Structure formats: structure tokens, C-alpha cells
Amino acid sequence: MDVNGTVAEGFEPVREAFAANFALLGERGAAVAVYRDGHRVVDLWAGARDIDGDAPWERGTAQVVRSATKGVAAAALLLLHQRGELDLDAPVGAYWPEYKAAGKEHTRVRHLLAHRAGVPVLDRPLTPREAADPGLGAEAVAAQAPVWEPGTDHGYHAHTYGWLVGELVRRVTGRPVGEWIADEIAGPAGADLWLGLPATEHARVGRVGPLEAPEAVGGLRARPKRAVAEAYADENSLTRRAFAAITPAADENADAYRAAVLPASNGIATADGLARFYASLIGEVDGGRRLFTPRTAELARAEESSGPDRVLVVGTRFGLGYMLHGGASPMLSPASFGHPGRGGALAFADPGTGIAFGYVTNGFRKSVTADPRAQALVRALRTALA
DSSP states (O other), X not given: OOEEEXXXXXXXXXXXXXXXXXXXXXXXXXXXXXXXXXXXXXXXXXXXXXXXXOSBOOTTOBEEOGGGHHHHHHHHHHHHHHTTSOOTTSBGGGTOGGGGGGGTTTOBHHHHHTTOSSOOOOSSOBOHHHHTOHHHHHHHHHHOOOSSOTTSOOOOOTTHHHHHHHHHHHHHHSSOHHHHHIIIIIHHXXXXXXXXXXXXXXXXXXXXXXXXXXXXXXXXXXXOOHHHHHHXXXXXXXXXXXXXXXXXXXXXTSHHHHHSOOTTTOOEEOXXXXXXXXXXXXXOSTTOOOXXXXXXXXXXXXXXXXXXXXXXXXXXXXXXXXXXXXXXXXXXXXXXXXXXXXXXXXXXXXXXXXXXXXXXXXXXXXXXXXOHHHHHHHHHHHHHHO
């Protein structure tokens, strides 16, 4: 496999691991980017741009990144807090009165960001067409009764997170969340990422699909743990119901899906776009604007939830909108904060080292949080920094 792009001196282990993902882990097409102290030190891509095609991946090829979208959406609320427009400790109902229904009147904004709101499921799932209507999604989650008392426990809000965050941004700013992110985050950061893909960018986006995984290689787990597999198999479990809040599953390659605005799941980005976004959260990028103040970056990675996750079953850790380094989703160090995308993508920042990392792929595996390909790259990055 020909690997295209460049790495700065000392980061050669990342190139080696990236190539090995194609040779050993069945990678079809992917890209990885790393920034250090605001400057790009890794920019690699290889393989086919489409999971079912032969056209080569090019610099600038973008992909659906699933739940890695959540880290971008979270930044919108944290920036509004940073600007004094949103109080993280205020009741959600102070901004969104309809949300007080069904016993949710004491839900605080920080509960939404830390997956503590108690509404990871919808009693009546939405179709993909309904889910793409932000008004319907907001109405559904506002009417939903919580499955635990908000603030008392945590469980991954796989789809509902998007309507919660998106509607709160709209209530505070009066603007659609996708438009706000384009103007206030992607534009200032100079990052190729979109929530609601413009028609002008459709040609850049590759087709995604399932990727058959080989057996475990070098100690990497090829199959989920038994308890996790059983939770996904049980149609009454919170796990199954959370991921089925949109039923049936949408066609992620359809133009209509890519153009929709689902802040939990359908962001589209290049690897460089994700890495550049996270670099802008912890410092200036190529001399440009920094998005988060140091205080806001600390809020992002200050632990709000930890322990057994009522949806993902395994132990998880969350800050305000971001997964934190841990067994379920290892990143570079305990200081890292970011977000994986189910089955592949991973992006994060590590303030202590000044590192920002982005990885995207067109092949989705069954893993939810710790994809072996992304983890191989993170280990190689750790080696390069040692």
C-alpha cells in the first residue's frame, strides 16, 4: 500500500503504524493528521476513497465521522458559556421551557453534556426522515420521560445528544446549530468539517460501509466483550434502544443524509479538519485564532461522569461534552479529551503535549469506542513522543 503525505522528523512510527493498518487490520481507505503546538506534523492518507470502489483517496477526502461529531457540537455550548451567553449550571428549561416536561425540570445544562440527562432513548423512535427535522427531534426529546433521575447517573446518549445540544444552541443564539458551527468554529479554525454538508462539497466525500475485521492481531480485540454483545442483542436494553432512537438506520452515503444536521452522528470531516479543530481548542493554529480559553479547555476535560455506563455497559469517563482517556476509549494520556466515532474515527486534544489528533476511515467496524486501527496510531504517536 502506497502511503501518501508527510511526517515531521521523529513521527515516523505513525507512518509505520498507518501502513500496518492496511497490511494487518484490513484498512480500506483512511487518513490521519496530527498537530503539535499548532503546527501539523503528520498528514497521511492511503487506499481507496470509497469502501466499495477503487478511486484513490486524495488529500482533502472527507468522510462521515459518526459520533466524533459530538466533540464539535459540544464546543458550541462551551463557547457560548465562555462568552457568557449560557450558564452550565442553569436548568435546561430556563432556555428551553418545553424541556421541563415529564420530570425533567431539574435537568441542568451540564447534565446534557456529560450524558447524565437520563434520556438516551425515545419511546417512539424517529425515522431517518423525521430525525433530519431538528424541530421534530427536539419535540421528541423534550416530551420523553427520563429513564433515571437526571444528574444521578450516566449513560451514552448516542442519538438524543444531538437534538439536546442542537436545540439548546438554537434557543440561545436563534441560529441553527450547523450554521453556527460553520461560522463560529469551522471557519475561524480553518477546519474542513461540516454539520450539514453543502452541496458544493459532496464530491469530496467518500462512501462508507462495514469493514470485516480480521481476528485479533498483536493482542487487539476483534470482537466485543460478551456483556456488550448481549446488551446489543437485547431489544429491550438501554443499549439497543439508545442506538435505535433512529429506526431504521439511515443510509450514510445518501446526499440527503449528508446534508442533514444531526449533531450526534453525521458530521463530515477530513482527518486534518478534526485535528485542526482540536488544535484550535488548546492553542493557536499556524498563528491563527484559539477557540477555547485555558479555563474552557479545563472545563472540557474535567471529569463529570465515570464508572459503568448504563448504555455502553463498559466503564466510561466524560467531561463536559468529551470522552476522557480511559479503558473504554484510550487516548494519548490522562489529560486527553476528545471523541471517537462508532466503528472507526477518533479525534482528541492532549494539552500537556500540545498534540491534536484526527483519524477518519471509510470502513466501519463493530467497535464502539476503541477501534484497533485508531489505537495502533495512538500507540505509535505515544512512541514518537517518548
